[in-house]
Amino acid sequence: MADIFHLDNDVFRSYLACGTVIIVKMMALSLFTTYRRFKYKAFSNPEDTKRPVTKHEDVERVRRLHRNDLENIPVFLALGCMYIATEPVPSTAIWHFRVFAISRILHSISYLAGIQPWRVLVYSVGFLVNASMAYHILCAAL
Amino acid sequence: MADIFHLDNDVFRSYLACGTVIIVKMMALSLFTTYRRFKYKAFSNPEDTKRPVTKHEDVERVRRLHRNDLENIPVFLALGCMYIATEPVPSTAIWHFRVFAISRILHSISYLAGIQPWRVLVYSVGFLVNASMAYHILCAAL
Amino acid sequence: MADIFHLDNDVFRSYLACGTVIIVKMMALSLFTTYRRFKYKAFSNPEDTKRPVTKHEDVERVRRLHRNDLENIPVFLALGCMYIATEPVPSTAIWHFRVFAISRILHSISYLAGIQPWRVLVYSVGFLVNASMAYHILCAAL
Numbered sequence: 001m002a003d004i005f006h007l008d009n010d011v012f013r014s015y016l017a018c019g020t021v022i023i024v025k026m027m028a029l030s031l032f033t034t035y036r037r038f039k040y041k042a043f044s045n046p047e048d049t050k051r052p053v054t055k056h057e058d059v060e061r062v063r064r065l066h067r068n069d070l071e072n073i074p075v076f077l078a079l080g081c082m083y084i085a086t087e088p089v090p091s092t093a094i095w096h097f098r099v100f101a102i103s104r105i106l107h108s109i110s111y112l113a114g115i116q117p118w119r120v121l122v123y124s125v126g127f128l129v130n131a132s133m134a135y136h137i138l139c140a141a142l
Numbered sequence: 143m144a145d146i147f148h149l150d151n152d153v154f155r156s157y158l159a160c161g162t163v164i165i166v167k168m169m170a171l172s173l174f175t176t177y178r179r180f181k182y183k184a185f186s187n188p189e190d191t192k193r194p195v196t197k198h199e200d201v202e203r204v205r206r207l208h209r210n211d212l213e214n215i216p217v218f219l220a221l222g223c224m225y226i227a228t229e230p231v232p233s234t235a236i237w238h239f240r241v242f243a244i245s246r247i248l249h250s251i252s253y254l255a256g257i258q259p260w261r262v263l264v265y266s267v268g269f270l271v272n273a274s275m276a277y278h279i280l281c282a283a284l
Numbered sequence: 285m286a287d288i289f290h291l292d293n294d295v296f297r298s299y300l301a302c303g304t305v306i307i308v309k310m311m312a313l314s315l316f317t318t319y320r321r322f323k324y325k326a327f328s329n330p331e332d333t334k335r336p337v338t339k340h341e342d343v344e345r346v347r348r349l350h351r352n353d354l355e356n357i358p359v360f361l362a363l364g365c366m367y368i369a370t371e372p373v374p375s376t377a378i379w380h381f382r383v384f385a386i387s388r389i390l391h392s393i394s395y396l397a398g399i400q401p402w403r404v405l406v407y408s409v410g411f412l413v414n415a416s417m418a419y420h421i422l423c424a425a426l
Contacts, residue, residue, distance in 0.1 A: 005147060005289060005369055007424060016366050016425035020418050023359055027414060030355060044348060047398040064186060070212055070354055071172060075165055077362045078219045082158050085147055114189040130169060134162050140149060141158035147289060206328060212354055213314060217307055220361045224300050227289055256331040272311060276304050282291060283300035 004084060011093045015080050018097035022073055022104050029066045029108075036062055065111040068123075069104070075130055076100055083133040086140035100129040146226060153235045157222050160239035164215055164246050171208045171250075178204060207253040210265075211246070217272055218242055225275040228282035242271040288368060295377045299364050302381035306357055306388050313350045313392075320346060349395040352407075353388070359414055360384055367417040370424035384413040 007013055036042070042056035043049040080097060103126035110119040149155055178184070184198035185191040222239060245268040252261040291297055320326070326340035327333040364381060387410035394403040 003145075003287075007370065012369070013425045016369065016421050019362065019366065020421045020425070023363060023414075024418050024422075026355075027359065027411070027418070030411070045345070045398065047400045047403075061187070066355065070358075071168075071208065074212075074216045074219075074358045074362070075169065077358075078161065078216070079165060081223075081365075082161065085154070085158065086149065114187065116189045119189075127169070127172070130165075134166050134169070137158050137162045138166075141155050141162070145287075203329070213310075213350065216354075216358045216361075217311065220303065220358070221307060223365075224303065227296070227300065228291065256329065258331045261331075269311070269314070272307075276308050276311070279300050279304045280308075283297045283304070 004087065009084075011084055011088070011090050014094040014097050015084060018101040019077055019080060022076070022101050025105060025108060026066070026069045026073055029062060029069065033059060033062045033066065061112065061114075065108060068107075068111070072126060072130070073104065076104075076126070076133075079130055079133040079137065082137050086137055088136060096129050096133060100126050103129070146229065151226075153226055153230070153232045156236040156239050157226055160243040161219055161222060164218070164243050167247055167250060168208070168211045168215055171204060171211065175201060175204045175208065203254065203256075207250060210249075210253070214268060214272070215246065218246075218268070218275075221272055221275040221279065224279045228279055230278060238271050238275060242268050245271070288371065293368075295368055295372070295374050298378040298381050299368060302385040303361055303364060306360070306385050309389060309392060310350070310353045310357055313346060313353065317343060317346045317350065345396065345398075349392060352391075352395070356410060356414070357388065360388075360410070360417075363414055363417040363421065366421045370421055372420060380413050380417060384410050387413065 003009070005012055007016075036056070036059045037044075037048075040056040040059060041049065041051060042054050042059045043051075044053055044055075046053055080100075083093065083096070103122045106122040107119060107126060110116075110122060145151070147154055149158075178198070178201045179186075179190075182198040182201060183191065183193060184196050184201045185193075186195055186197075188195055222242075225235065225238070245264045248264040249261060249268060252258075252264060287293070289296055291300075320340070320343045321328075321332075324340040324343060325333065325335060326338050326343045327335075328337055328339075330337055364384075367377065367380070387406045390406040391403060391410060394400075394406060
């Protein structure tokens with residue numbers, strides 16, 4: 001039997017690529033928050049600035065997006081890994097990963113640009129990918 | 143040697159079931175937040191509403207619960223996976239997973255209903271399950 | 285072929301140890317938040333106190349640090365696991381894990397003490413460890 005969690009497994013390699021791409025996207029939000037904090041001089045810790053600490057809507061928007069990522073991307077990473085262990089049909093699994101990664105990239109763009117209803121639509125696609133993997137795992141494990 | 147991270151392993155299958163159940167519970171909070179935002183017309187992004195953005199305590203309560211989940215459930219998912227790798231006694235491990243899943247479901251109910259001291263009690267049970275797994279992993283790895 | 289995700293693999297055992305140490309550090313923040321909430325009588329849920337709910341800067345500082353952990357530690361845990369699957373040079377991988385764990389412990393200390401520029405410096409070290417692992421995974425998977 002071939003090892004499931006190995007680079008020889010196309011499904012696992014796709015998970016590594018898609019998972020890492022969205023992690024890098026999420027890490028970029030940390031840098032973007034810092035950039036906007038300096039741009040608008042809006043810091044949350046008194047030791048970071050000589051001015052009073054303050055909030056700026058353009059910083060808070062990145063923070064809200066980042067929190068949305070924290071609510072969805074670790075869930076994808078955990079479900080994706082468990083889903084692979086159920087040995088799904090390779091092409092189905094690979095499309096789950098690709099669609100999730102693309103939906104989260106488009107979600108970030110539409111959140112930062114404030115474009116509705118696109119933000120809700122691409123969010124829903126990512127949410128449904130997670131729901132579909134959860135359903136597959138429960139069917140296999142119970 | 144049988145593969146540890148495989149459906150044939152009862153401990154791993156229990157982890158898949160319990161882990162996915164609490165992930166689904168956490169995903170439901172996203173939908174519940176959206177439901178309450180519409181119910182109370184309390185949105186955080188200006189593009190979501192024609193009214194001024196506002197906060198509502200019943201929305202913020204779900205958000206605080208969701209953040210509490212984010213602080214505890216990814217920790218469980220990571221520790222649970224590492225714990226399985228230490229090849230624990232199966233029945234002990236399976237009870238760790240079940241107790242954690244039940245404690246987090248009861249925690250969500252008692253948080254939303256605002257019932258103390260039950261919220262603290264069931265929170266502590268989940269916290270202690272994570273602490274117990276962390277102790278086992280450190281004993282095995284060091 | 286030896287199993288990658290097994291205690292016999294030095295790289296995986298190092299991941300278990302370093303990953304669990306930083307999870308325990310993050311779990312300690314939950315207890316520290318509770319301690320400071322009682323100390324300053326600053327609770328966020330009305331059922332927790334007879335006084336009005338209120339915020340205290342010393343509680344909010346722990347909460348900001350905890351959120352920073354949530355943005356970085358699950359990312360490390362996911363990337364670390366994927367990185368091991370690419371079978372990196374053992375000594376390089378083990379140093380990635382150790383440097384990350386030390387950087388996050390120093391980050392917590394400097395955040396709570398409000399010491400700049402140390403907080404930014406140790407934060408950057410942890411961020412670069414994650415970036416380096418992400419780069420390695422993408423090179424191996426694509």
